[in-house]
Amino acid sequence: MDHARNVARARSLSPRSLLTRNIVLLVALVAFTQICSLTVLLHYVQRPRVERAATAFADYVQRIDRTLAPLRADEGRAAAARLGAVEALPSTLDDEPRRDLVHFYRMIQRRVFLDALRRHLPADMPVIWQTGRTQKLWIRVHVAGAPYWITLPLNEEAEVSGVTTALVLSIVLALAAALTGFAIQRHINRPLRELAQAAQQLSAGEEPAPLPTNGPTEIAQVSAAFNQMMAALRQAETTRALMLAGVSHDIRTPLTKLRLAIAMSPSGGERRERDEGGEGNEGNDDSLAASAQRYLDQIDTILQQFMDYAGSGERETPQPGDLNALVSQLAADFAGLGHDFELSLGEVPVFAFRPIGTLRMLMNLMQNAVAYGRTGLAVRTWTERGMAWVAVGDRGQGLTAEALEQLKAPFSRGSNARTLSAGTGLGLAIVERIARLHGGSLQFRARDGGGLEALVNMPLLPAAPHSQASAQQRKTR
Known part of the structure; x- marks a missing residue:
């Protein structure tokens, strides 16, 4: 020991x-x-x-x-x-x-x-x-x-x-060696620092500029290999986007046709008016059509979740916006569907974030709260240590915070998801991916009085002065 x-x-x-x-x-x-x-x-x-x-x-x-x-x-x-x-x-x-x-x-x-x-x-x-x-x-x-x-x-x-x-000369030579080593290492560290910054930009979903290859041979080889990797990643991203667009088009086209065929098929009240003696058969036809329509909706939802996870907003540019306004808009939309969220919005300044990705992230968390919590729905916002926080809570008796941490992995589903067959196990994975894309994280913790809270944070990236003024004008309107 x-x-x-x-x-x-x-x-x-x-x-x-x-x-x-x-x-x-x-x-x-x-x-x-x-x-x-x-x-x-x-x-x-x-x-x-x-x-x-x-x-x-x-x-x-x-x-x-x-x-x-x-x-x-x-x-x-x-x-x-x-x-x-x-x-x-x-x-x-x-x-x-x-x-x-x-x-x-x-x-x-x-x-x-x-x-x-x-x-x-x-x-x-x-x-x-x-x-x-x-x-x-x-x-x-x-x-x-x-x-x-x-x-x-x-x-x-x-x-x-x-x-x-001789002793003085030795000390001078030692200092000269240290200064020479410092100068040489600074010259070597500059391309290495540029490589580290490019890797960080790549991990954040940005596309860094090509690295210079005019330095020392070994560093130039590393930079050239990184540039080659970037080119391969761009090609793979282009191929992935093309493949996803093709899959989405090829699947949704027959789904649309099938949905149209079901809508145009004789069922419901029209058929009952033509033939009053076939009530039992007509009821079965109506039930079958409704079931088929639900299955089509589930397939469309699953396909959209796959598309959301594959995209997750890497190419979306951060823009200055009002996080509280976005939360209020989502809460109003859910209220129109009969799900009221109690809002507790703190002072959050205008900062840069990806609006579509953030909207998708908060919508997934609020949909999970509605689906699995059902009661005690609430959303809180605040700032702390240079980060903007959003907490979505419910009073459900479902999974624990530790179990939810395991569900961040793609295609992971909890035991309480069996009654909701439309899910794919990608909801929390999409939320965490978008949060990490912003430089934040997704956390879970037990809520005071019972239930759970899902917390996401994002750094308060500064916005340009003219962008802040524009956002303030949009807020007052």
């Missing part, structure tokens, strides 16, 4: 975008090469230089020792005074170097210098490097046969080097 948690944490901390990954890779590569270069510089260039300086310094110190050792006592004391030599080291002497990350290379060179110097000096001539504010090198020599500690000037090669310049 802990291992899985650690893996998940590592994945969350790893860079996700291609831009960040490439910059990190370039910086890491430059840092690795600079570390390798500094290692070679310190080990094969600086170290031999420092060791040579330590060897020359040790020879210099030994010559001083050989010069001062044979002096008489009075000459030795005078020479020690001139050299500033002392018989004992200061009590506050600190020979432990402080850690200095900024000048770490100096610490490395100092260690190399001291080690080489101690190897070339006799054991009775110890060396101590005083650290602190002042840097001093203490060496014990023999003056007139007595041990004295003297401080000697350091060779410049032991303290000064060009590593600082």
Whole structure:
């Protein structure tokens, strides 16, 4: 469990975008090469230089020792005074170097210098490097046969080097690599961003413009493949529209003829006036004609639902409109059929939506409420977080909200749909498809006091000022 948690944490901390990954890779590569270069510089260039300086310094110190050792006592004391030599080291002497990350290379060179110097000096001539504010090198020599500690000037090669310049150059190169990677990745990301925007437009039912194919070879191949896919989709859409139009025409033509033949056939009251003795037969004929007419209506409804689902308004252009006015118009139409909806319309501004698709979406929801709820019919509208909401509710005892979620799939029908054979299981699928086409969604939830509510939302897309004025004029009329 802990291992899985650690893996998940590592994945969350790893860079996700291609831009960040490439910059990190370039910086890491430059840092690795600079570390390798500094290692070679310190080990094969600086170290031999420092060791040579330590060897020359040790020879210099030994010559001083050989010069001062044979002096008489009075000459030795005078020479020690001139050299500033002392018989004992200061009590506050600190020979432990402080850690200095900024000048770490100096610490490395100092260690190399001291080690080489101690190897070339006799054991009775110890060396101590005083650290602190002042840097001093203490060496014990023999003056007139007595041990004295003297401080000697350091060779410049032991303290000064060009590593600082190398470190600054490394940082500059790392920044240059990061900026170069950023510029390259921005150049690569531009066509990728255009591809993502085109894919989003395609998923929203819009037809994006062809992508440019003049970029890098790999990106150009992806753009060309996307353009080819778009051309294939346009051809498929044209073929689908033509096929649907042909199917609709070929099916509805015989249906119209059959409906006309039933209407023109002798039945009902006319036949009863001609032959009063055939009441039973005439009743059967009337019933058969009425049943045939109902079946024709059901076939026509099913065909229309198939056409609605196949179309769903992808080619319809969003137009600024008044959602509350559309809801009121639908409620008035249903009231004329004997189904009264209680309206609770909030403040919804004029925004852009597909009027025919939205009308079809709300009509399907209200028809479902009439068919399956029958009582407590109500429609509410409001706005929330940049979205326009419409809720269609009823007090029916039908399916639960969880069961209705499963009916969003095409051709799915609930158990309470058996009594309504005219349905195809496409009503909610059409509603969800239109809602998604607008950038919204379809939801279900239990209604306070019993029953269910179907909720659809659509983003409040801004409308042009002149379009808003026109919509306001239409509203006042």
